[in-house]
Amino acid sequence: MHTLVLTKGVPDFREGQVSFDEDGHLERGKTPTVMNPNDKHALEAALQTKVRHGGTVSLMSMGPPGYKEVLQEGMADVYADDLYLCSDREMGAADTWATSITLSTGIDHLDEEPDVVFAGFKTADGETGHTGPQTCWCQDWPIVTHVVALDIDEEERTLRAKRLVEGDVEEIETVEAPLPCFVVADPEFEPTYRKAEHRLRHKDLRAETQKRAENFEDHLEVYDQEELNLDPDFIGLDGSPTIVAGVDPIPKAPPEREATMVDPSDEGAMADVFEELEPYAGAD
Amino acid sequence: MTDDYEHYEAVVVGAGPGGAAAAATLAQNGVETLVLERGVESGSKNVSGGLIYAEESAPYTIDGLFPEFRSEASERPVTEYYLHNVAGRNVKTIDLTDLHEHDTTWSDAVLRRHMDSWLEGRVHEMTRETGGGLLTGVRVDGLLREAGEIVGVTCEELDPIKADAIIAADGVNSELARDAGLMDWEDPEEWFQGVKAIVDMPASAIAERFGVDEDEGVAHLFSGDLFEGVRGGGFLYTNDDSLSIGTVFHLDSLVAEAAEPHELLDALLTHPLLDQWLQGEYEELEYGAKLVPDSKKAANPSPHQGRLMLVGDAAGQMQAQGPIIKGMNHAVSAGALAAEAFSEAQTRGRPGEAGQRYETKLRDEGVMAKLRPTRYTVASAVGENGAVASVTDSLVDSPLGRLGIEAADRLGLLRRAFNSPFVMSVMPDTRTPYVTAPTAIAEALGTPVREENDVEPPDLADRIGDLTYDVGDPHIELRDNSFAASGAAVSACPVSAKDFGGGCYRDEKVKTNGHEEHLVSLDTQPCVECGTCAIVADTEWEHPAGGKGVEFEQG
Numbered sequence: 001m002h003t004l005v006l007t008k009g010v011p012d013f014r015e016g017q018v019s020f021d022e023d024g025h026l027e028r029g030k031t032p033t034v035m036n037p038n039d040k041h042a043l044e045a046a047l048q049t050k051v052r053h054g055g056t057v058s059l060m061s062m063g064p065p066g067y068k069e070v071l072q073e074g075m076a077d078v079y080a081d082d083l084y085l086c087s088d089r090e091m092g093a094a095d096t097w098a099t100s101i102t103l104s105t106g107i108d109h110l111d112e113e114p115d116v117v118f119a120g121f122k123t124a125d126g127e128t129g130h131t132g133p134q135t136c137w138c139q140d141w142p143i144v145t146h147v148v149a150l151d152i153d154e155e156e157r158t159l160r161a162k163r164l165v166e167g168d169v170e171e172i173e174t175v176e177a178p179l180p181c182f183v184v185a186d187p188e189f190e191p192t193y194r195k196a197e198h199r200l201r202h203k204d205l206r207a208e209t210q211k212r213a214e215n216f217e218d219h220l221e222v223y224d225q226e227e228l229n230l231d232p233d234f235i236g237l238d239g240s241p242t243i244v245a246g247v248d249p250i251p252k253a254p255p256e257r258e259a260t261m262v263d264p265s266d267e268g269a270m271a272d273v274f275e276e277l278e279p280y281a282g283a284d
Numbered sequence: 285m286t287d288d289y290e291h292y293e294a295v296v297v298g299a300g301p302g303g304a305a306a307a308a309t310l311a312q313n314g315v316e317t318l319v320l321e322r323g324v325e326s327g328s329k330n331v332s333g334g335l336i337y338a339e340e341s342a343p344y345t346i347d348g349l350f351p352e353f354r355s356e357a358s359e360r361p362v363t364e365y366y367l368h369n370v371a372g373r374n375v376k377t378i379d380l381t382d383l384h385e386h387d388t389t390w391s392d393a394v395l396r397r398h399m400d401s402w403l404e405g406r407v408h409e410m411t412r413e414t415g416g417g418l419l420t421g422v423r424v425d426g427l428l429r430e431a432g433e434i435v436g437v438t439c440e441e442l443d444p445i446k447a448d449a450i451i452a453a454d455g456v457n458s459e460l461a462r463d464a465g466l467m468d469w470e471d472p473e474e475w476f477q478g479v480k481a482i483v484d485m486p487a488s489a490i491a492e493r494f495g496v497d498e499d500e501g502v503a504h505l506f507s508g509d510l511f512e513g514v515r516g517g518g519f520l521y522t523n524d525d526s527l528s529i530g531t532v533f534h535l536d537s538l539v540a541e542a543a544e545p546h547e548l549l550d551a552l553l554t555h556p557l558l559d560q561w562l563q564g565e566y567e568e569l570e571y572g573a574k575l576v577p578d579s580k581k582a583a584n585p586s587p588h589q590g591r592l593m594l595v596g597d598a599a600g601q602m603q604a605q606g607p608i609i610k611g612m613n614h615a616v617s618a619g620a621l622a623a624e625a626f627s628e629a630q631t632r633g634r635p636g637e638a639g640q641r642y643e644t645k646l647r648d649e650g651v652m653a654k655l656r657p658t659r660y661t662v663a664s665a666v667g668e669n670g671a672v673a674s675v676t677d678s679l680v681d682s683p684l685g686r687l688g689i690e691a692a693d694r695l696g697l698l699r700r701a702f703n704s705p706f707v708m709s710v711m712p713d714t715r716t717p718y719v720t721a722p723t724a725i726a727e728a729l730g731t732p733v734r735e736e737n738d739v740e741p742p743d744l745a746d747r748i749g750d751l752t753y754d755v756g757d758p759h760i761e762l763r764d765n766s767f768a769a770s771g772a773a774v775s776a777c778p779v780s781a782k783d784f785g786g787g788c789y790r791d792e793k794v795k796t797n798g799h800e801e802h803l804v805s806l807d808t809q810p811c812v813e814c815g816t817c818a819i820v821a822d823t824e825w826e827h828p829a830g831g832k833g834v835e836f837e838q839g
């Protein structure tokens with residue numbers, strides 16, 4: 001079983017890490033790059049597949065050379081075997097469309113075709129959720145999104161997944177798809193290891209990977225434009241039909257809101273509070 | 285449908301010294317062995333005094349099974365051993381090094397988190413070689429049975445697992461032993477409660493205050509009138525750069541006196557005698573507690589049933605040899621013997637005979653004789669007889685008794701008696717050896733301590749607050765919340781106290797329909813899983829789920 005996880009780096013939006021200029025624009029140079037948080041669920045799903053079925057896990061990303069560290073972080077997390085970075089000046093400033101074409105070509109370039117490709121739900125910077133499905137479209141494979149649980153039948157070469165219908169935790173359906181297949185793991189995805197054998201293998205993999213992740217560059221291949229030989233009209237800025245018309249900062253809530261202190265034992269004052277609240281209460 | 289379950293040749297439950305010894309021996313014999321431990325890491329649930337012994341007469345020792353044990357997993361060796369008899373400020377110290385060295389190849393102080401996690405690494409490597417391995421964060425919650433026969437274990441975190449041998453090394457309050465009906469949790473007389481503080485002290489201060497080199501250590505024991513008449517005593521052991529200071533009391537005596545365990549510990553910590561070592565400085569790194577079985581009463585001479593064998597505390601194999609506490613070494617012997625029994629039985633194609641072989645080995649290797657000495661049974665029948673006990677007690681305390689003590693000391697008899705393994709093993713469980721005699725000895729022969737000890741140990745709220753918990757569902761439920769049924773836990777629980785609202789057990793007076801009811805309430809959040817209330821209160825008692833509950837950093 002060969003699985004591939006698509007991942008990317010995003011600015012670390014956590015309080016204390018992220019930095020904006022006066023106009024509210026992100027200062028990339030001052031904000032560290034981390035793995036897109038939602039990709040962790042894709043990694044978990046790939047790890048579960050490796051633990052249960054053996055085989056190898058590869059990680060692929062498209063981005064600047066600095067994404068190598070993101071791949072290293074992913075290697076340690078998912079116990080990945082090898083890493084691929086599609087990186088070239090000409091690929092820069094790509095939108096999700098150009099990115100998908102690049103990644104899809106990268107997938108075709110792998111020595112061994114993956115049985116399952118996992119993608120994260122959406123990125124913390126773009127929030128589009130396009131890249132996974134578009135890459136899949138390029139490959140012309142089936143795709144299952146919002147996956148919360150996964151089972152693979154290696155002999156039958158099928159995958160059975162529980163997925164959220166319309167992203168709603170209340171409604172879950174089970175679907176089956178032939179391999180190879182794309183899977184987008186939902187943030188609700190929970191890996192399960194109910195067998196001792198699986199947990200022991202998990203432990204083995206962790207021990208094995210520690211060394212590998214330290215020397216991750218030995219397991220990293222960079223695919224540049226020369227290697228992938230992409231049509232220049234379909235990559236980078238030129239291949240990106242998306243136009244960003246403008247950026248509207250979301251106004252911050254005022255630091256101090258108007259508040260009136262009410263003594264809860266003061267019945268008259270409390271009656272006023274209820275009166276104020278009434279219009280917002282339920283219909284009955 | 286059970287055919288789908290995973291199967292291992294052997295499953296070992298618990299990775300303390302008993303489980304580690306069993307698993308290592310199984311792996312050495314080529315047996316496919318799975319070890320399941322509920323703590324996030326081995327040792328994170330365990331509290332011991334603790335001095336681990338390698339006895340000359342033991343069939344197995346921890347360093348025999350794990351050759352690097354002493355250099356990598358233990359603290360200091362014990363090179364001096366003293367007993368302090370205390371009456372007020374008067375102290376009479378007796379050198380017990382001879383008793384300590386009797387049948388002893390070596391003895392080291394240990395801290396359980398460090399020791400057990402080290403063992404975990406070794407055991408995982410060894411068992412992985414033979415197709416198994418060690419998993420932490422997995423709590424076994426029962427025995428898997430088919431047609432009434434034990435065939436495996438059930439766990440919260442994993443699907444049921446079948447095995448040809450199940451070694452329950454799950455410690456005191458073994459849920460597997462209870463499930464099989466091999467041990468019960470009824471009688472407080474069968475248990476001790478141990479409470480311990482780890483006190484920070486740099487190696488240089490230990491060297492200076494105890495007069496020891498880097499590779500030397502000291503053990504001090506304390507008995508007499510400093511514990512409100514509760515039967516038991518205190519200890520102080522030197523680690524590499526901390527001290528283990530604690531108390532061990534008979535549980536029935538704690539309950540009878542309604543004593544507060546943390547206050548008894550404080551009585552020791554603040555006694556003037558300790559000033560020479562603490563010197564006004566006191567930083568408590570951890571507070572912990574655990575029940576300790578008394579093998580003389582609790583050890584099951586036939587600790588097996590079908591494929592199940594109990595080892596260590598789970599089988600009550602914890603020997604109190606007078607003031608010397610030996611549990612870890614016997615758990616090691618028993619674990620290895622059970623493993624040996626299974627691999628022999630398996631080689632002969634009769635794995636079902638493992639339990640009987642194990643029982644025979646415990647007897648033939650002399651382990652059972654140490655745990656339940658027949659001479660104790662005879663001596664205790666006389667010594668613990670109520671009338672005899674009270675006459676002995678008053679006699680020791682009388683002017684005549686004192687004359688005897690003085691004479692015995694002049695003739696060197698006192699030191700010899702205390703250093704006699706024979707005398708120590710027949711000592712009755714009455715007030716006399718724990719309280720009356722030490723007090724009388726200190727009064728007659730002791731010299732007063734002049735120093736003041738002004739350390740202030742933390743209060744219970746701070747002690748509880750310093751521990752790490754990850755709480756799941758309440759793992760203990762009160763079956764009967766009347767004070768009459770469960771009130772003893774309010775004081776006996778080491779993290780509760782009568783006038784303290786932040787502990788596990790609380791005393792409550794509730795008015796209903798004009799009459800007042802005396803009840804107790806329980807909040808398991810600050811529970812240190814010592815097991816006390818499983819015995820002294822009417823509860824449904826279980827350990828928390830794997831990885832949940834208290835986590836000891838020192839142990």
Ligand SMILES: Cc1cc2nc3c(=O)[nH]c(=O)nc-3n(C[C@H](O)[C@H](O)[C@H](O)COP(=O)(O)OP(=O)(O)OC[C@H]3O[C@@H](n4cnc5c(N)ncnc54)[C@H](O)[C@@H]3O)c2cc1C
Nearest residue numbers: 298300301302322332333334335424455478596597611612
């Ligand atoms: C204060 C104090 C002082 C002591 N002093 C000494 C001393 O100086 N010398 C000495 O030799 N002994 C001493 N003892 C006793 C000694 O600690 C025990 O006898 C010894 O630890 C028993 O070893 P064991 O392997 O049987 O059990 P434990 O060491 O208790 O190990 C049991 C293991 O099983 C795990 N476990 C329990 N239930 C489950 C489950 N359901 N599923 C999975 N895992 C489970 C536990 O987490 C634990 O790791 C002392 C005890 C106390 C409390």
Ligand code: SF4
Nearest residue numbers: 777811812814815817
């Ligand atoms: S609640 Fe029970 S098990 Fe927990 S610390 Fe108190 S007495 Fe011990």
